[in-house]
Amino acid sequence: MTKTCIACGMPMRVTEDYPLGNESKDYCAHCAREDGSMQSYAERAAGMASFIARTQGLDEGAALGAAKALMARLPAWAGRA
Ligand SMILES: [Zn+2]
Structure with a gap:
């Protein structure tokens, strides 16, 4: 499943691209705080x-x-x- 981060536009292709590996999120790991919430x-x-x-x-x-x-x-x- 590939989504595009709503906060920076980066394509999220692998689980590691998602915050805390949570693929239900619409933003990427780079746009998340350490607790997984969006910056x-x-x-x-x-x-x-x-x-x-x-x-x-x-x-x-x-x-x-x-x-x-x-x-x-x-x-x-x-x-x-
Ligand atoms: Zn992002």
Whole structure:
């Protein structure tokens, strides 16, 4: 069963892609807290921004803007941005 994470858009193909291996969830392990619940908008934006800053060499402000632009297209955050 393959789903697309509602919070980051990543395809979830294997059990390990799901939070705590729970395939009933619509978000991936990267978008979950340690207890398996979904991260908040602010938590996800910060996580995505640090990933973008690291991989694309953007400064923090630019990375946060890019993260929010990406998130605006994802169902979990529709209407937030
Ligand atoms: Zn995700």
